[in-house]
Amino acid sequence: MEDFDLLVVGGGKAGKTLAMDWATSGKRVAMVERGMIGGSCVNVACIPTKALVASARALRTLRRAHRLGLAEVPRADVELLREHETGVVDGMVKTNRKQFRDSGMELVLGEARFTAHRTVDVTLDDGGSRTLRGDETVIDTGTRPLVPAIPGLADAGALTSDTLLRLDRLPESLVVIGGGPVGLEFADMFAAFGSRVSVTVPGPRLLPAEDEDIAEAVTAQLTASGVEVHTGRHVASVERDADGRAAVMLSDGTALMGDDVLVAVGRHPVTAGLNLAAAGVRTTDTGFILVDEHLSTGVPHTWAAGDVAGSPQFTHVSLDDYRILKANLAGDFRSTRDRLIPHTTFLSPELARVGMTETEARAAGYDVRVAKLPVAAIPRARTTLETEGIWKAVVDRDTERILGVALLGAEAGETLTTVQTAMLADLPYTALRDMIITHPTMSEGLNLLFAALQD
Incomplete structure (x- = not known):
């Protein structure tokens, strides 16, 4: 048995950062x-x-381009796209490996x-095994895409967010299960690359966690980009026809045809093979x-972090889990309670949100x-001809504090940080309404947004 001060099982953002630290x-x-x-x-997600x-x-x-005074009309090239993607990923993997080595x-x-408690047997990739034990042990094994038990789905070769990135061609048509x-x-993304895209969800609308007006605006945006949206019907089965095309059969008998099918209905934790009961x-x-x-498991000196611990599935949340673990392992008592967590859905333009929706605030x-x-x-x-989208803010009438915002538009994720900072500082909405902001920037829209508050 080999003893360590810290044993980290799984190299997610929280675990790898703590290990290097x-x-x-x-x-x-x-x-x-x-x-x-x-x-x-780094490898298959963000x-x-x-x-x-x-x-x-x-x-x-x-x-x-012609509207901006330019003439060239480009097209997507799968080899160049792959070169761009793998170049970014390979560079970051190389950087991470060097950081691991340099940390010691x-x-x-x-x-x-x-x-046993805080003890693992490791079947090594290059053969053999090792037994490791940590005075402190952190589990950060993450999640994998969830593939539901839809008849014919597996046999039809459905793709996930992991495997879709390995395609060696751009599909002429793509059916997405999940909204x-x-x-x-x-x-x-694939609509921009030229694929015919259909999206199907069993519920009444896309993005059920958002307010209805924001979800409707996103749907209109996608539809304008050529995406076909189907709501209110579940997927009954999936099958390949004689020509190799996939037929996604909906509960009302509608058949959505595609060269490929993407399943994006959530993720499940990587815990099945860990034998956690022994720990x-x-x-x-x-x-x-x-x-x-x-982030304590209740077992002394055993912790879990990131997606596998049920934290919101964002890398920036996993990084905050690292901060919590670092503090608590040093004897502090830091908590995940009441974290103000922002998130951005990277559409074109993007949807960024922090805090409560209007529905949540009223409830x-x-x-x-x-x-x-x-x-x-x-x-x-x-000036940039990126005029699509809508911004929405929810404010507490009594305290004038910002409860939440949803920003659908260009550079929304960058602008969101300004609102988040104001919320963390417990500033009234008037601070953003009256703040002198550089003109012309997207953040300047915050002046206009909070000046538009309704009584």
């Missing part, structure tokens, strides 16, 4: 990883998808399985590790005031 400080650290150097964000989102956005900008931590590539952020990002670690019915607000008993602003009213949007 401890190793740099001189502690003996081992991190076991199945093979994704840098975690899923980084490769946003690299392709950048390509899709550039393509859309260039296609309106021991990177162990293989499959870990708990045999959440991941499915819609791919739908929007004394409990999970939910769906396999997520049970932790308290301090919580707030007396709210609501402001809406068409993006076309922002001078910067007019």
